[in-house]
Amino acid sequence: MAHTSAPVRNGHPLHPGKNDVGLRNGFSKNGQHLHHTKGGLYKRPFTESFEQAPLYVAVLTYMGFGVVTLFGYFRDFLRAWGFEKCNLAQEREEQKDFVPLYQDFENFYTRNLYMRVRDNWNRPICSLPGPQFDLMERVSDDYNWTFRHTGKVIDGVINMGSYNYLGFAENDPTFLTSVEESNEKYGSGVCSTRQEMGNLDIHEELEKLVATFLGVESAMTFGMGFATNAMNIPALVGKGCLILSDELNHTSLVLGARLSGSTIRVFKHNNMQSLEKLLRDAVVHGQPRSHRPWKKILIIVEGIYSMEGSIVRLPEIIALKKKYKAYLYLDEAHSIGAVGPTGRGVVEFFELDPRDIDVLMGTFTKSFGSSGGYIAGKKELVDFLRLHSHSAVYATSMSPPVAEQILRSMKCIMGLDGTTIGIQRVRRLAENTRYFRQRLNEMGFIIYGHEESPVVPLLLFMPGKVGAFAREMLKRKIGVVVVGFPATPITEARARFCVSAAHTTPMLDKVLNALDELGDHLVLKYSRHTRSSRPELYDETSFEMDD
Amino acid sequence: QVTMNVGVAHSEVNPNTRIMNSRGIWLTYALGVGMLHIVLLSIPFFSVPVVWTLTNVIHNLGMYVFLHAVKGTPFETPDQGKARLLTHWEQLDYGVQFTSSRKFFTISPIIIYFLASFYTKYDPTHCFINTASLLSVLIPKLPQLHGVRIFGINKY
Numbered sequence: 001m002a003h004t005s006a007p008v009r010n011g012h013p014l015h016p017g018k019n020d021v022g023l024r025n026g027f028s029k030n031g032q033h034l035h036h037t038k039g040g041l042y043k044r045p046f047t048e049s050f051e052q053a054p055l056y057v058a059v060l061t062y063m064g065f066g067v068v069t070l071f072g073y074f075r076d077f078l079r080a081w082g083f084e085k086c087n088l089a090q091e092r093e094e095q096k097d098f099v100p101l102y103q104d105f106e107n108f109y110t111r112n113l114y115m116r117v118r119d120n121w122n123r124p125i126c127s128l129p130g131p132q133f134d135l136m137e138r139v140s141d142d143y144n145w146t147f148r149h150t151g152k153v154i155d156g157v158i159n160m161g162s163y164n165y166l167g168f169a170e171n172d173p174t175f176l177t178s179v180e181e182s183n184e185k186y187g188s189g190v191c192s193t194r195q196e197m198g199n200l201d202i203h204e205e206l207e208k209l210v211a212t213f214l215g216v217e218s219a220m221t222f223g224m225g226f227a228t229n230a231m232n233i234p235a236l237v238g239k240g241c242l243i244l245s246d247e248l249n250h251t252s253l254v255l256g257a258r259l260s261g262s263t264i265r266v267f268k269h270n271n272m273q274s275l276e277k278l279l280r281d282a283v284v285h286g287q288p289r290s291h292r293p294w295k296k297i298l299i300i301v302e303g304i305y306s307m308e309g310s311i312v313r314l315p316e317i318i319a320l321k322k323k324y325k326a327y328l329y330l331d332e333a334h335s336i337g338a339v340g341p342t343g344r345g346v347v348e349f350f351e352l353d354p355r356d357i358d359v360l361m362g363t364f365t366k367s368f369g370s371s372g373g374y375i376a377g378k379k380e381l382v383d384f385l386r387l388h389s390h391s392a393v394y395a396t397s398m399s400p401p402v403a404e405q406i407l408r409s410m411k412c413i414m415g416l417d418g419t420t421i422g423i424q425r426v427r428r429l430a431e432n433t434r435y436f437r438q439r440l441n442e443m444g445f446i447i448y449g450h451e452e453s454p455v456v457p458l459l460l461f462m463p464g465k466v467g468a469f470a471r472e473m474l475k476r477k478i479g480v481v482v483v484g485f486p487a488t489p490i491t492e493a494r495a496r497f498c499v500s501a502a503h504t505t506p507m508l509d510k511v512l513n514a515l516d517e518l519g520d521h522l523v524l525k526y527s528r529h530t531r532s533s534r535p536e537l538y539d540e541t542s543f544e545m546d547d
Numbered sequence: 548q549v550t551m552n553v554g555v556a557h558s559e560v561n562p563n564t565r566i567m568n569s570r571g572i573w574l575t576y577a578l579g580v581g582m583l584h585i586v587l588l589s590i591p592f593f594s595v596p597v598v599w600t601l602t603n604v605i606h607n608l609g610m611y612v613f614l615h616a617v618k619g620t621p622f623e624t625p626d627q628g629k630a631r632l633l634t635h636w637e638q639l640d641y642g643v644q645f646t647s648s649r650k651f652f653t654i655s656p657i658i659i660y661f662l663a664s665f666y667t668k669y670d671p672t673h674c675f676i677n678t679a680s681l682l683s684v685l686i687p688k689l690p691q692l693h694g695v696r697i698f699g700i701n702k703y
Contacts, residue, residue: 052570055570055571055574058569058570058571058572058575059571059574059575059578061571062569062571062572062575063575063579066575066579069621103619103628103631105617105618105619105620105621106619106620106621106622106623106628106631107623108621108622109621109622110622245558247558247559248558249558251625254558266558485562486562486622489562489569490562490566490569491569491570491571
């Protein structure tokens with residue numbers, strides 16, 4: 001369903017007197033979304049869409065799952081009574097009287113649905129995951145229970161699945177000399193924690209650079225992106241604090257929130273009314289039984305949500321945070337380097353002040369071609385984390401070549417290496433994103449997310465189509481990531497494309513043509529909003545020749 | 548090594564709890580019952596009362612097996628198996644009673660029972676079978692029987 005809200009006519013407390021300019025003559029174009037600027041909070045219109053498919057699609061999806069479930073029970077019956085060979089791990093005869101280790105029903109879905117389409121995941125590659133990569137061909141003789149490699153290599157497969165937003169997953173020797181030198185100089189591993197002997201000068205340099213890149217006072221880096229969330233949220237909040245987390249937050253944020261011991265309340269995805277209601281309830285009622293005020297209220301959101309492609313409504317969240325005096329933790333794993341005119345993330349995308357956000361977190365895995373995470377903010381916050389973070393005390397620090405790769409790519413993006421390659425890549429990514437999304441919308445697919453997010457989920461809905469889509473795309477030498485239930489809601493199985501700055505227009509055209517063909521063949525074009533690149537043709541009030 | 552990632556894209560720990568609230572599932576269920584009825588009607592040996600009794604009995608049998616007999620989830624959940632000993636009915640909406648899905652699935656066997664009683668012309672044998680079948684599917688839905696296992700049947 002398209003996300004719209006009533007435009008604010010009387011202005012907003014932060015920007016009084018600004019009128020909304022979304023509607024033209026009070027009339028909205030058929031099929032277009034209402035553009036609203038929420039009383040001046042947003043400098044540009046915020047257009048996101050999550051269109052729902054027609055009801056018959058949902059009905060057919062459930063029927064598909066029903067058929068698979070019934071067949072699953074039938075096959076389990078055959079396997080149990082010996083009519084069919086059982087390929088699963090089984091207990092030995094002498095162990096049959098013991099209490100079972102696993103419950104076999106918990107594997108029902110894995111055995112009966114996942115196994116049938118398993119060849120679309122975990123495909124082995126034999127080159128680096130750049131815009132194109134080489135796959136090892138593998139076939140299965142027993143319906144995906146075992147695989148064998150034929151020895152052939154499928155080369156030149158277009159990679160639409162890797163998080164390679166700025167194209168830094170490359171093997172260019174001129175770019176990688178500094179990384180190689182740091183490997184020679186420091187070795188490949190540090191083998192110690194930040195607080196003991198693992199604090200190298202390269203880490204200090206990296207942290208200064210990250211702080212300058214983001215426009216904040218100071219930053220701290222960690223060796224693992226998942227661990228950055230899971231280890232630092234417990235250091236920031238504890239018992240007696242409240243965490244308001246978005247419905248679709250990543251597992252690392254959920255794990256960090258659970259480990260901290262605070263109360264967690266979930267608000268509907270990107271829904272500011274839901275968040276405001278929770279904030280009001282929290283401030284008014286306090287802690288559950290004692291009604292004491294909460295020690296801290298921390299709002300945890302992500303910059304770009306990787307499964308939906310939606311961008312967080314940051315201006316509204318900051319307004320709410322200031323009004324109710326809460327803290328904000330922004331996880332920019334997918335948005336740092338990928339959005340914003342110079343690649344500084346969602347803060348720059350919305351033209352906001354990075355000092356408004358209390359904890360800026362991000363990872364280096366997606367746009368910088370490396371690994372690890374960072375937390376940035378005020379100097380007091382980062383100094384506190386240097387002492388109290390579990391990662392600083394117990395986890396090994398970042399490996400030097402990895403840190404050097406981040407330094408190199410960040411300097412490239414900022415232009416500090418003397419070239420304009422970085423800013424060209426950021427612009428190229430924005431162009432590729434807009435082009436890809438616009439063409440997919442014109443073709444009639446249902447795409448989720450914000451119109452400028454480089455993550456493009458294309459809805460497939462039915463379980464059978466998930467497998468068919470991935471296999472057909474591989475036949476056309478395009479590698480895609482498909483996701484189904486239970487990682488997504490049951491009716492929303494999707495294929496997720498990650499547009500990269502390294503994709504050239506011919507590559508994107510090849511992908512788009514393949515999608516066009518497959519969309520007709522598999523019947524995937526369910527969108528009921530007709531979107532054309534020539535809207536003026538639809539706005540004609542009369543079709544006279546001389547108008 | 549086969550791994551399934553339940554709950555990675557959303558913080559819903561057990562998708563079973565909200566599957567009955569999804570868009571279109573009530574309609575699919577109604578259509579499914581309709582299809583069952585039409586298939587039974589097309590068998591030439593069965594008269595109309597027999598077909599209605601069979602629809603009622605098969606529907607209630609299916610509902611009993613899938614909602615009240617099978618326990619746990621068909622996928623691994625990240626909550627270390629809190630719902631392993633719960634039937635699907637007990638998992639719905641995390642045990643909150645009187646939600647709209649629960650009301651819908653309580654009322655639908657009653658409606659089928661009314662229709663079956665009408666079409667069997669309240670014949671005593673059919674009435675007995677239909678009533679027994681209806682009770683078998685209504686009694687487990689009572690909130691007092693949430694988590695109750697009579698005589699320890701189906702406990703583990």
